[in-house]
Amino acid sequence: MMRFDSALGLESRRGPFATAGKILLYSGMVVVFTGPLLGLLISAFNKTLDPTSFTWWPDEFTFDNFVHAADRNVYLYLFNSFVVVGFGLLLQMIVSVFAAYSLARKKFRGMGVVMLIMLATMMMPEEIIAIPLSLVLADMPLLNVNLIGTYAGMILPVGAWGFSILVMTEFMKEVPVELEEAARIDGAGELRTFFTVILPLCRPALGVIGVFGFTMIWDQYLLPLIVAPESSMWTLPIALRSLRSDEEVGIGVLLAATLLALLPSIIAFLAFQRQFMRGLTSGAVKG
Numbered sequence: 001m002m003r004f005d006s007a008l009g010l011e012s013r014r015g016p017f018a019t020a021g022k023i024l025l026y027s028g029m030v031v032v033f034t035g036p037l038l039g040l041l042i043s044a045f046n047k048t049l050d051p052t053s054f055t056w057w058p059d060e061f062t063f064d065n066f067v068h069a070a071d072r073n074v075y076l077y078l079f080n081s082f083v084v085v086g087f088g089l090l091l092q093m094i095v096s097v098f099a100a101y102s103l104a105r106k107k108f109r110g111m112g113v114v115m116l117i118m119l120a121t122m123m124m125p126e127e128i129i130a131i132p133l134s135l136v137l138a139d140m141p142l143l144n145v146n147l148i149g150t151y152a153g154m155i156l157p158v159g160a161w162g163f164s165i166l167v168m169t170e171f172m173k174e175v176p177v178e179l180e181e182a183a184r185i186d187g188a189g190e191l192r193t194f195f196t197v198i199l200p201l202c203r204p205a206l207g208v209i210g211v212f213g214f215t216m217i218w219d220q221y222l223l224p225l226i227v228a229p230e231s232s233m234w235t236l237p238i239a240l241r242s243l244r245s246d247e248e249v250g251i252g253v254l255l256a257a258t259l260l261a262l263l264p265s266i267i268a269f270l271a272f273q274r275q276f277m278r279g280l281t282s283g284a285v286k287g
Contacts, residue, residue: 037262044259046252065256072249074257076232077239081218082264084154084235088217089210091159096209097202099160100168101194105180118162126222133157134226153227154235158217164209171205172198207272214268218261236261 047060069075103111137147137157147153175198183193224235234242236257243249243257 040255040259040262043252044255065250065252066260068250068253069256069260072239072243072253072257073231074236074239074243074253074260077234077236078260080151080224080233081235081237081261083151084158084220084224085214085217085264087151088155088158089213091155092161092164092213092217093206093209095160096164096168097199097206099165100172101198103165103169104172104175115166118165122162130222130226133223137227148227149229149233150227151233154220154224157223158220161213161216163216164213167209168202168205171202175201207274207277210272211269215265218265218268 044065045061045063047062047064103114134148137153139145140147147156179197179201180193183197188196219237220235221237221241224233224238228234228238231242240254240257240261243254
């Protein structure tokens, strides 16, 4: 039977003192990593008499914080975030799978340059391209369309992400070419081969880019700040910063909005968890 050891090498330790030490260590790790989340969950449903106080134990269970969050348009900002992440992630995954197929299966001049450009976009901070991006979105080349103040202005720039393309490219390279050749011998065209043979085998990679892509788009701050001049177009990350600086907003409303911002990422991970873990471990074990 295969056994797994932790990075700390504690599995080899035996005896009552070692067991007690591991229990204390693991308990401390659980408290460190889950404590803030548990405190957020409790405080979001806690009725606080002092709007500036933060308590780890609920005095009175209530939904008032979420009711007052509606008065601050938190649910409108949440809706805007869902619109951006929904269409943005769909567009990103479509672009990633087709771009990865071209890079993994097609041979053309300048392929190395294309890969280098994608790596360069991943290494470049968002602040560097903020001004050029705002100019491009204000006047789209050839189309002469202004995307400032529209959902499209927040969706199109996240439609292509170098990380997702690279992950899909490396995964598609591992798909045996013989499967494609067998499909073509049976009379399948290139698109049918792609959708019925290659793409189903890439579901673990789709789970990986789905989780990371969702998190990347959901946490976008600078792009919505550039595109959304009016508060009605804000996404939840921008709204959290505004609520944090508003002295009239109590800590309860802020924590309720923070919990609403956190839950979609957790749900997305749970939804893609199986494929995500398979994608991370693909190629780690052979034979």
